[in-house]
Amino acid sequence: MSQGNYPLRGVRILDMATVLAAPFAATLCGDMGAEVVKLELPVGGDPLRTLAPVHDGNALFWKTANRGKKGISLDVRKPEGRDLFLSLIKDFDVLVENFRTGTLDQWGLGLDVLHTHNPRLIVLRLTGFGQTGPYARRPGFARIFEAMSGFAHLTGEAGGPPQHMNYPLGDVIAGLFGAFSITTALAERNGLAREAQRGVEIDLAATEAMMRLLDPLAAEFKFSGEARERTGSRATYTAPSNVYRSRDGIWITLVGTSDPIFARVCSAMGRPELTTDPRFNSNAQRMQNLKELDAMIESWFLERDFDDLARQLEEQAVPFSRVYSAADVADDPHVLARKALMELVDPVLGAIPVPAPVPRFPGRHFEVPQVGPDTGQHNNEVYGRLGISDERLRALRELRVI
Template sequence: MMLPLEGIKVIDLTRILSGPFCTMTLADLGADVIKIERPSGDDTRQWGPPFVEDESAYFLSVNRNKKSVVLDLKKEKGKEILKDLIKDADVVVENFRPGTMDKLGIGYEELKKINPRIILASISGFGQSGSYAQKPGYDVLAQGMGGLMSVTGDPSGTPVKAGYSVADIGAGMWAIIGILTSLWERQRSGEGQWIDAALLDTMISWQTYLAGNYFATDKNPKPLGGAHPNIVPYQVFNASDGYFVLAVGNDSLWDKFVETMKMESLREPKFKTNPDRIKNRELLISILNDVFITRTKNEWVELFEYSGIPCGPVNNFSDILNDHHVKEREMVVETNHPTLGLLRQLGIPVKLSRTPGKITSTPPEQGEHSEEILKRIGYNEEQIQSFIEEGVTSIPEKNSSTV
């Protein structure tokens, strides 16, 4: 069975997280992703501990299903080889600082001359245009400048970032959407285009109802800990042995909740509708906190689930990554790595009924496919050996005898 993106060739110039996440997703769905690494390799190959033997757990998390080719793009021959690869490619993905591709002589206008159908996806901190374009793009900067940190955390504490890199991952996802949209549009026009995805734009686009609240009132939203600004009760609560989440999303659910709790104080008019409950948020939450602390989180979850009220435990990674439902959904998978043995990884979140994605290869060694790919585009063994001697490319030491 063909994978949905089979036949799509992607040249991956990215490193760290946003770009590699984007290209791994395309690879999971069948694209032929050729990861171009500088001689020192993707930065994250050295980001640890933890390491799995000599391999960085960080690198392993976002680089499966790719082929690794080492090219020194500061050398003219390296750029020439890259241009040869782009001649029949469909997509180039990069996450350099804006302007770097032009300085290297491989900006979008140059790529169009090589291949008019090429789609270039550029991921950066602040976009390819605008006053902030040259600022360094880091996830934590985007979370802070994009407003997320101002509404995250305890109301009495300092601003808090999300626990993992949502700006990086989100920008990678917008790039994927742009790539798939451009591939579809190219079927009509026959031309490629340039996709500009930014971490700051991602954070702003996700403000949604919080931005709507601001536009309606001109008041800055505030951090509410685990609570929701527009719905009450809809937040994290502390049980006797940990935390659980309760989501009473409408007045019908509130009526069920009151019936389940069998507390006459909850039937008072000041709690009847959601606007009433928002107005009296502090009083209501104080009442609920005094009750919820008397039982375990699992007892509350079982009670509310039985009544049809949305709730769930606040899981640690050890809880959720060993959860039977997560395993049934194949969101934790095991693969056989040629040197590391059994390797656990996250699964593919997009479930396609007829052409599902597939993990076909583990994350590559640096330069593992240099020889294979260079031969594919017409270079012979003698030429490849000269490239190695000149530092234009490299291959793993164990493979050096094959050239």
């Protein structure tokens, strides 16, 4: 679904990728106004349709992650499908794919072929490890990216095993970089006169996207000789910054990064003298005495219920938050006031809550998109724009081309 007054209006994206990372890139562009068409094999089979949550046979992950897209089916591996695909891409600005390196070339759809049929086509190739290098053809999944980037090495308790969160973070981070890559390439291309516009190939490695988040760690290792380790929720670059438990069992994140904020933490605790204690009067000193400082804060939290803690912290303007579940997010007054969740309308399930587009553009209307499409749901509409008759479409279905 194209958002008529959003920045990417008029941009057409063909998403032939599977699962999450690359399709999420296309979905984010759709949130910003692009028209996105989702291409699947005629038999479906995208693994995202089977990943939880699935409710009564309805693939919620698919419906939410591919929101706003039109759905077509096509087997580009068959000669008729390849020909139809090459006709299709003439009217698109961007192609999104995440097959193992070299796969499209094997199908006769290499970059040179694509640009012969559409010289302006931007091709996002989002793989685990990029188009070059010894790992280029390895399969990749979110947890592999998280592990190999060094990210998972940082998560978990001190002395314990590394941990992954219960969500494919590596995929959605790669998707964010994918959307950024697409818009960057569009800005470059569209800044030229149309006759001078040429498409480009984007080589995006999901593992490198995760690495890019960890800016100072390589430098830290070079100059200190130590690789940063797991420390649970306790930060080792600033203090205090940890997760604490209240007397009534609620987990709370507190951040006292700068000296002024630390002073406010001390005021909330009724311990203003800690600001002049030589063990804690600078971030460097607080880091050296981190366990001792954390023990004081932890004790203070455990002696009070959450409501009392929240009142005292709010009075001193200390940055903190209860650690929310999805249920807490949906009930938060700020989330409700900003309408940060919206509801997709599904013909079977009714309203499906999802995060609203980020960012927002004040003064512009955003139309709530449709849920992710069924396989081939918009075949007649999309292929009809190419002048393909209903009779020809029926023949292609019989051949299992679409």
